[in-house]
Amino acid sequence: MVERLEAQARAGLAESLPQWRLVEGRDAIRREFRFRDFSEAWGFMSRVALLAEAQDHHPEWSNVWNRVEILLSTHDAGGLSERDLRLARAIDALGAQSVIA
Ligand SMILES: C[C@H](O)[C@H](O)[C@H]1CNC2=NC(N)=NC(=O)C2=N1
Numbered sequence: 001m002v003e004r005l006e007a008q009a010r011a012g013l014a015e016s017l018p019q020w021r022l023v024e025g026r027d028a029i030r031r032e033f034r035f036r037d038f039s040e041a042w043g044f045m046s047r048v049a050l051l052a053e054a055q056d057h058h059p060e061w062s063n064v065w066n067r068v069e070i071l072l073s074t075h076d077a078g079g080l081s082e083r084d085l086r087l088a089r090a091i092d093a094l095g096a097q098s099v100i101a
Contacts, residue, residue, distance in 0.1 A: 045063060
């Protein structure tokens, strides 16, 4: 059973994951990544897909050419859990290499 995040972890989100934003109307976080072109965006998505499989935790996402939008929430918990934070941190580490600032 996956537990939803406690108040303390929520309060620290802005500091622990500064590039992610809470989604309005839903217990989820999102971040948009931009790359040089589609090929780099797709390469990033491939790496994220492998991560997601390894963590058995999967993003809701979309891609438009060089943009990748990722939303994280834990379906099994009905909202944010530590699993989302763990995946977000790992995605940040991947995305840092090729994102256009
Ligand atoms: C059975 C399997 O472990 C679960 O369905 C996993 C798979 N990936 C998942 N991904 C996300 N985002 N939330 C989940 O609750 C979830 N559950």
